[in-house]
Amino acid sequence: MTPTSLISHLLEPFGYAFMQRALLSCALIGFTNGFLGTFIILRRQALLADALSHSLLPGVAVAAIFVGLSPGGLILGGLIAALLVALGGQMLARNSRLKDETAVASLYIVAFAVGVVLIRFSRVKVDLTHFLFGNILGVSDGDLWISYLTAFITLTSLAVFQRPLLLTLFDATVAHASGIRVRWLETGLLALTVLGLVASLQAVGVLLSLGLLILPAATAYLLTDSFPRMLWGGAVIGLLGSVSGLFLSFFANIPSGPCIILLLALFLGTAYIFSPNYGLLTSLLRKRHFHEESLERWDGHQEHDHRFPTSKD
Amino acid sequence: MIAPLLKVEDLTVCYHRVPAIHHLNLTLEAGHCVGIFGPNGAGKSTLLKTIAGLLTPETGGVRIGGKRVEERASRIAYLPQRESVDWDFPVTVEGLVEMGRYHQVGLFGNFSIGDREAVRKALELFKLEPFAKRQIKALSGGQQQRAFLARAWAQAADLYLLDEPFAGLDRTSSKALAEALQTLKQHGKLILVSHHALSEASNLFDSAILLNGELVSIGSIQEALSPLHLECAYGTAIYSGEHHHPGV
Numbered sequence: 001m002t003p004t005s006l007i008s009h010l011l012e013p014f015g016y017a018f019m020q021r022a023l024l025s026c027a028l029i030g031f032t033n034g035f036l037g038t039f040i041i042l043r044r045q046a047l048l049a050d051a052l053s054h055s056l057l058p059g060v061a062v063a064a065i066f067v068g069l070s071p072g073g074l075i076l077g078g079l080i081a082a083l084l085v086a087l088g089g090q091m092l093a094r095n096s097r098l099k100d101e102t103a104v105a106s107l108y109i110v111a112f113a114v115g116v117v118l119i120r121f122s123r124v125k126v127d128l129t130h131f132l133f134g135n136i137l138g139v140s141d142g143d144l145w146i147s148y149l150t151a152f153i154t155l156t157s158l159a160v161f162q163r164p165l166l167l168t169l170f171d172a173t174v175a176h177a178s179g180i181r182v183r184w185l186e187t188g189l190l191a192l193t194v195l196g197l198v199a200s201l202q203a204v205g206v207l208l209s210l211g212l213l214i215l216p217a218a219t220a221y222l223l224t225d226s227f228p229r230m231l232w233g234g235a236v237i238g239l240l241g242s243v244s245g246l247f248l249s250f251f252a253n254i255p256s257g258p259c260i261i262l263l264l265a266l267f268l269g270t271a272y273i274f275s276p277n278y279g280l281l282t283s284l285l286r287k288r289h290f291h292e293e294s295l296e297r298w299d300g301h302q303e304h305d306h307r308f309p310t311s312k313d
Numbered sequence: 314m315i316a317p318l319l320k321v322e323d324l325t326v327c328y329h330r331v332p333a334i335h336h337l338n339l340t341l342e343a344g345h346c347v348g349i350f351g352p353n354g355a356g357k358s359t360l361l362k363t364i365a366g367l368l369t370p371e372t373g374g375v376r377i378g379g380k381r382v383e384e385r386a387s388r389i390a391y392l393p394q395r396e397s398v399d400w401d402f403p404v405t406v407e408g409l410v411e412m413g414r415y416h417q418v419g420l421f422g423n424f425s426i427g428d429r430e431a432v433r434k435a436l437e438l439f440k441l442e443p444f445a446k447r448q449i450k451a452l453s454g455g456q457q458q459r460a461f462l463a464r465a466w467a468q469a470a471d472l473y474l475l476d477e478p479f480a481g482l483d484r485t486s487s488k489a490l491a492e493a494l495q496t497l498k499q500h501g502k503l504i505l506v507s508h509h510a511l512s513e514a515s516n517l518f519d520s521a522i523l524l525n526g527e528l529v530s531i532g533s534i535q536e537a538l539s540p541l542h543l544e545c546a547y548g549t550a551i552y553s554g555e556h557h558h559p560g561v
Contacts, residue, residue, distance in 0.1 A: 163415045177366045179386040225448040
């Protein structure tokens with residue numbers, strides 16, 4: 001294969017309008033969800049996001065019954081269903097002995113079951129695989145606009161409230177005492193999560209959307225000790241993973257959604273093993289004897305002698 | 314007349330309608346390091362949390378420099394208990410201290426030279442410069458406490474509230490923390506520390522508060538922790554049934 005034909009082979013996907021839209025949509029959703037993911041991971045709400053993603057189904061089904069498969073209707077339906085589950089979970093937890101996660105988990109399972117039942121009554125066909133993994137190659141211009149808008153809303157609000165959000169994530173009690181409106185920020189974060197999930201429904205489905213929320217941010221978390229780097233790192237990993245996953249699926253002729261997730265999982269696995277600070281390999285190879293504190297004590301006693309003993313001494 | 318830095322008036326705080334502190338009154342001035350003593354359940358943590366604005370009083374209230382707590386939120390530094398902090402959070406010591414400047418800097422503002430200087434000064438004051446770039450988990454217990462004190466300093470707090478900060482610290486770390494508290498006192502701050510060991514009181518603090526659900530005594534160490542007062546707080550045990558032998 002000559003270099004020119006290799007390039008034209010690689011550029012082949014760009015020739016199709018549906019592929020251009022798919023790439024753009026993937027890039028937008030990957031970047032936005034990767035950015036938002038940091039907040040979800042640090043609040044330890046990965047499983048809550050999972051619950052919410054499944055609770056969109058009855059809303060989507062009701063929307064499909066009454067207004068068909070219009071993007072606006074689906075988004076509104078999904079949004080209402082997820083908010084009902086999130087708020088309902090809070091209410092159950094406050095008014096009974098049940099803890100948050102039990103309440104939300106119970107509600108989302110019920111919601112999912114209701115959704116599956118309701119789908120039977122829909123005039124248009126709603127495919128469950130489609131709900132879970134979307135149909136990236138069938139992205140319309142309308143869907144793309146929704147992605148633009150969601151990316152804009154999410155990234156702007158997270159950027160604007162980055163500092164109070166950081167304080168809240170780090171220690172909500174102290175943030176509250178220092179006058180930050182913690183409740184509002186937490187609710188806003190929840191709303192953005194739901195918006196992100198619903199808006200990417202048509203393109204990538206809830207499961208892939210969730211994967212793009214969790215996996216890139218988790219990868220970045222293993223790689224850095226800096227909050228801003230984790231934010232932007234998650235976004236970039238999400239973007240790279242989804243775009244290259246889409247390419248891979250095109251050439252290997254496998255479904256794009258699972259392909260993207262598996263690629264992101266590969267990134268996470270690599271970070272898990274090889275991360276310079278927190279990797280499995282690093283912790284196995286680290287010299288046990290020179291514990292941080294004993295090293296420090298040594299340092300204290302040997303103020304003017306900077307020669308550290310090596311393992312050979 | 315200048316209002317006292319801390320004034321607590323007729324303070325009652327309840328958990329589920331059960332009072333933990335009854336009608337407490339006290340006034341404290343700047344430039345003191347005050348130990349709070351008392352048996353378990355005497356309301357030490359409750360008092361600190363209420364002053365920090367984390368609990369809502371049933372009666373009475375707290376005034377900081379004559380103002381309500383909410384108006385003075387940024388001048389109060391409450392040091393969280395160790396277990397309530399996520400030590401894996403992606404933040405370095407320097408990043409933690411920078412958080413203290415956020416309310417001055419605002420949502421968008423860049424860190425000015427003054428802000429940078431305040432962060433540097435805080436790191437220097439609490440001897441944290443060598444660890445500035447470390448993630449907060451890679452510190453010893455005492456260094457972690459000092460990192461939070463440095464954040465409070467950068468925040469320009471006047472009132473420092475510490476809940477059992479010496480618990481679980483080794484001797485070297487305790488000494489460094491005690492020195493840090495003295496530094497704060499010399500800079501005219503007011504420091505309130507809940508503490509369990511009476512024996513160390515005179516080394517660490519210049520005055521003491523003795524609690525047992527209500528105020529037993531307040532004043533200099535000798536006065537507040539006199540045998541008579543200690544008998545009142547620990548002996549006639551309302552809360553510690555073990556030592557209570559009615560009729561014996």
